[in-house]
Amino acid sequence: MIMKKTNVLKGIATAPGITIAKAFLYRKEIESISSEEINDIAEAQISLKEAIEKSKKELGKIFELAVKKLGEKRAAIFEAQMMILEDNILIDTLLNRIDKEKKAPEYIVHDEITKYQNLMNASTEFYMKERSQDIEDIKNRIIRNLKNKKWKSKIDNDVIVVSENVTPADTVLFTRANVKGYITNFGGITSHAAILARSLRIPAVLGVHEATAKIEDNDLIILDGYHGEIIINPTEKQVEYYQDKIERLATFDTELLTLRDEPAVTIDGQKYIIQANLDVNEEIEFVIQNGAHGIGLVRTEQLYNVLENFPDEETQFKEYCDLANKLYPHSVTIRAFDIGGDKVLPLDLKEPNPMLGWRGIRFLLDHQNLFKTQIKAILRASVNQNVKFMIPMVSSIAEVNKTKMLIDECKKELEEKGLKFNPNMEFGIMIEVPSAALMIRDFGKCVSFFSVGTNDLIQYLLAVDRGNEIVSSSYQEFHPAVIRALEFMVHEAKITNTPMNICGEMAADHYAVPIIIGLGFHALSVNASEIPYIKKIINNLSFKECRVLVKECLKLTTEDEIKSRILKFYKERFTEFVDKIFENNNR
Ligand code: PEP
Ligand code: MG
Numbered sequence: 001m002i003m004k005k006t007n008v009l010k011g012i013a014t015a016p017g018i019t020i021a022k023a024f025l026y027r028k029e030i031e032s033i034s035s036e037e038i039n040d041i042a043e044a045q046i047s048l049k050e051a052i053e054k055s056k057k058e059l060g061k062i063f064e065l066a067v068k069k070l071g072e073k074r075a076a077i078f079e080a081q082m083m084i085l086e087d088n089i090l091i092d093t094l095l096n097r098i099d100k101e102k103k104a105p106e107y108i109v110h111d112e113i114t115k116y117q118n119l120m121n122a123s124t125e126f127y128m129k130e131r132s133q134d135i136e137d138i139k140n141r142i143i144r145n146l147k148n149k150k151w152k153s154k155i156d157n158d159v160i161v162v163s164e165n166v167t168p169a170d171t172v173l174f175t176r177a178n179v180k181g182y183i184t185n186f187g188g189i190t191s192h193a194a195i196l197a198r199s200l201r202i203p204a205v206l207g208v209h210e211a212t213a214k215i216e217d218n219d220l221i222i223l224d225g226y227h228g229e230i231i232i233n234p235t236e237k238q239v240e241y242y243q244d245k246i247e248r249l250a251t252f253d254t255e256l257l258t259l260r261d262e263p264a265v266t267i268d269g270q271k272y273i274i275q276a277n278l279d280v281n282e283e284i285e286f287v288i289q290n291g292a293h294g295i296g297l298v299r300t301e302q303l304y305n306v307l308e309n310f311p312d313e314e315t316q317f318k319e320y321c322d323l324a325n326k327l328y329p330h331s332v333t334i335r336a337f338d339i340g341g342d343k344v345l346p347l348d349l350k351e352p353n354p355m356l357g358w359r360g361i362r363f364l365l366d367h368q369n370l371f372k373t374q375i376k377a378i379l380r381a382s383v384n385q386n387v388k389f390m391i392p393m394v395s396s397i398a399e400v401n402k403t404k405m406l407i408d409e410c411k412k413e414l415e416e417k418g419l420k421f422n423p424n425m426e427f428g429i430m431i432e433v434p435s436a437a438l439m440i441r442d443f444g445k446c447v448s449f450f451s452v453g454t455n456d457l458i459q460y461l462l463a464v465d466r467g468n469e470i471v472s473s474s475y476q477e478f479h480p481a482v483i484r485a486l487e488f489m490v491h492e493a494k495i496t497n498t499p500m501n502i503c504g505e506m507a508a509d510h511y512a513v514p515i516i517i518g519l520g521f522h523a524l525s526v527n528a529s530e531i532p533y534i535k536k537i538i539n540n541l542s543f544k545e546c547r548v549l550v551k552e553c554l555k556l557t558t559e560d561e562i563k564s565r566i567l568k569f570y571k572e573r574f575t576e577f578v579d580k581i582f583e584n585n586n587r
Helices: 041-070 072-085 088-101 105-122 126-146 168-176 192-200 236-259 281-289 301-307 313-327 361-365 368-384 397-416 434-438 440-444 454-462 469-474 480-495 510-519 528-538 543-553 559-573 576-583
Strands: 008-010 012-015 018-025 160-163 181-184 204-206 220-224 229-232 271-278 295-299 332-335 387-391 427-431 449-452 500-502 523-527
Touching: 018 181, 018 236, 041 072, 041 088, 041 105, 041 126, 041 168, 072 126, 088 105, 105 126, 160 168, 160 220, 181 220, 204 220, 220 236, 236 528, 271 281, 271 528, 281 313, 281 528, 295 313, 295 523, 301 313, 313 332, 313 368, 361 368, 361 397, 368 387, 368 397, 387 397, 387 449, 397 427, 397 440, 427 434, 427 440, 434 440, 434 454, 434 480, 440 449, 440 480, 449 480, 454 480, 480 500, 480 510, 480 543, 480 559, 510 528, 510 543, 510 559, 523 528, 543 559
Parallel strands: 018 160, 160 181, 181 204, 271 295, 271 523, 295 332, 332 387, 387 427, 427 449, 449 500, 500 523
Antiparallel strands: 008 229, 012 204, 018 220, 220 229
């Protein structure tokens, strides 16, 4: 196969924003470890103590910075690392082993801490596996200090950092150098680094295949964190285009914010609810500021990432109540942990096909205690009356029935404890697996609402990995089968009188809005920054015309034909504002 030569790399759009800056390759040296015998045991022991003290100081500084930039809760990641450095049992073991084995302290540190890590990796507790990753960071820090080496923490100012991987500590350090963005070979949207990038508002594209091999120091880079695109050494035209886009984005964003309190209504009077998807709780103020009519999807797996563990009932209850209170009287739809797939959390769980594996509701039903803890927290938060609950990756009625049994059990347990909840809390499912899409009529008899997750639905309908850039051209939102499936789904949901909203990325694609309206969706949940755009588009559309457009598209047989038809539709109707809208959409 002849690969097209291009200066564009695709990755995962992890943290929004567009930035143009020089690349800075951030490499961490792998320290070599010698197992040779040493002569001076006392000196080795002193070196170890000094290295530990030095590591503590370094970590202390990172912790302080993290508290300032991220707040106490998130900075706790580093506090936990500090506790390892203060573990006297570990330190004594290290000192004793130096004495007995007469080996260099870096060898002992490496060997002893790796043993701990292996134990943790073998644990069935995901928390332990995740901790093992933090210990790796600490291990390398002590070894480097033993060798008196400075980590390459000095980063040029105002650069885009390119690295194989980044740790939370790296991310915090980047803020010191006013890093403009970052790109990694590995890592996904749910990694710690990704979450921190969003909180720190540093545009980031992760999972860019071989980024460190393809990008060199000082290459000029355009990073588009909205669409997960990187342009290496762009042409003058590309730079101009993006610079202009940055400026227009800023002015247009300010203009659009005037729509904050306006409803979304088509010119022929159809009303729409535009909600936000919430990926990190810190986004909440932004969600409110952008005029969301509630939250259509809370991706609760983020709590696991932030808190480094599946949080207990009380912690979850507080988080969910906080969201519900802030959004009241609008509703908040909390989705159960969507674990697995591309959001693989258990570190050593190597499934042959994670996307088809232990994911979403399958994982939750196999971890009932974890699931029930979450259900109880959500039920308790539902006293606010504006909380809804939904489950991801549903493929069979049995999964719904089992979940409903668990919800009933949870209600009983809460009652026994005298804890309040809304007995009629709405329970819905994500429609993101073709089998569920085909059985909507049956599901409609057992749930109160549907939420269409097009990200996964497209992946499973077209058999295309949503995160694999090699097949990204086959991942087609406007594939005729997608439009036809959505038409079928909305039709079936209407028959059972079950509300159906849409929360996949397709709802935020400006090209798709007339299709979504024409298909008959009345509630869209999108990334908060897209809300004003979507409102603006809807306010300029006519439902009747959108319906005609959909009917025409349903007859077409290729994505290209459908895209051209939509473009023609836009061109015929709008001129000035549509140009602005589409500048910010390069899908
Ligand atoms: C989806 O699949 O469209 C969806 C909204 O869920 P997620 O992206 O979290 O898998
Ligand atoms: Mg999904």
